[in-house]
Amino acid sequence: CIVLGPLKSAFEYTLLPGSQILVVNFKGDAFYRFFGKAFLSQHLPINPDEVISENCFSYLWHQLNGMTSVSDRVNCILDFCRPYLKSQHSTAALLANFKDSTRNPVKTIAEETGQTERNVQLTQKKHFGYSSKELSRYQRFVKAIELIQHVLLSSKKVDWFEIIAECGYYDQSQLIRDFKHFINLSPRNFVRFQHDICRASGE
Template sequence: MTENNTEYNNFRIAVPAKFEEVYTHVYFAENKTGESMNKTLLPSYQTILIFSFGATPWLLSKENSRIPVDKYLVIGPVKQAFEYTLPPGAEILTVNFKHDAFYRFFRHASIPEHVPMNPAAQLEEDCFSILWHQLSKISDVNGKVNHILTFCEPYLAYRNKIAGQLASFGERSLDRIKSIAQENKQTERNTQLNHKKHFGYSAKEHNRFTRFLEAVNLIQTLASGNAKVDWFEIVAECGYYDQSQLIKDFKHYINLSPTNYLKFQQDICNPIT
């Protein structure tokens, strides 16, 4: 979702081609209104690094406790929707890691969900604190993004061969795990473990999420064209057994029924589209 006005601004920033294997995009939002802005972020199965400037925003955990974003934190892979609040004067810049990129930087693929992690502890001591202070002196958003990319590049490790094959596998009619296992003369179990190790989630988890995301994007497309949503069409197009399975996935990922998602989608940010 993208909104642009004189008081609340948020937009996506594409990364240069050389970084497209590592990041999907960078997201910027600022609240210049006199009221707090409450948003819901859809799951993305990506790990995100959030930099905060100005007033302190916060996330709402599964246990309904507030997690402040003090300068920076890492969260993910984001497997379920969560709420966040931007108070007046808040400004955030969010880096979205792609596929196995988080593992390539930090040597592990996941952290406790909805729990902040200090990324500096995984690299050189206090390096991200230094980066935050450098970013805080750059007023231009694109300048901040370029500085982040330049800063992070030396820490990026070479990609594991199997992880690269898993990330780039595009033949939807074939079983990704089985195909890559055969290609590398490995067991399917070993390939599954490689997937979990480098991505932070199983291939089965991601297949379910991809189906849900297709449903979300189809609903958004129909809604944007003012077309009436035919739920049976959604079920058929996205490969669900029936409408109850569709509802179950929406409840699982965003704790809303498909009908309520359609009603409130303007307040929900989709990090993928």
């Protein structure tokens, strides 16, 4: 059992033959609410028992190891987490539930709550592990992925300049940097990878 957080770019790992992996994603500020901090390690995974004073993760691992059903394991993890989750910070709750894509969340929440923008930024970094700028970059990348997949489903050729304009990229090099950063693939290799998956599933 290891903990990595928060992940901001692609990384490689290897599983031994016969190994199993169950990945738990902490949504929003749940990582902070569970561990009391959003950053555990900048480079290396750590043993979660070193973060929480109780030797609880070792016990959880033994419980999960005795289960074969994924749904049973998920329910076990959810039940395990509930007693440890702290109440959500009021500003963090506003940030997590902010849905207006036409407005700056930090500026809007600062105005509504009478805080400085810097204070809201620090709260976001502390509770979520990333800044609003980093979040915007990720959301822009996700939008690009969705547009590309939509084009591929229609069996059309991807118009990269249209993707760049639609998602708000400055140029093609910025789009390439985001693909390399988040999934360690170039845009064209991503498209090739998607074609290979579709071809394999159709055989």
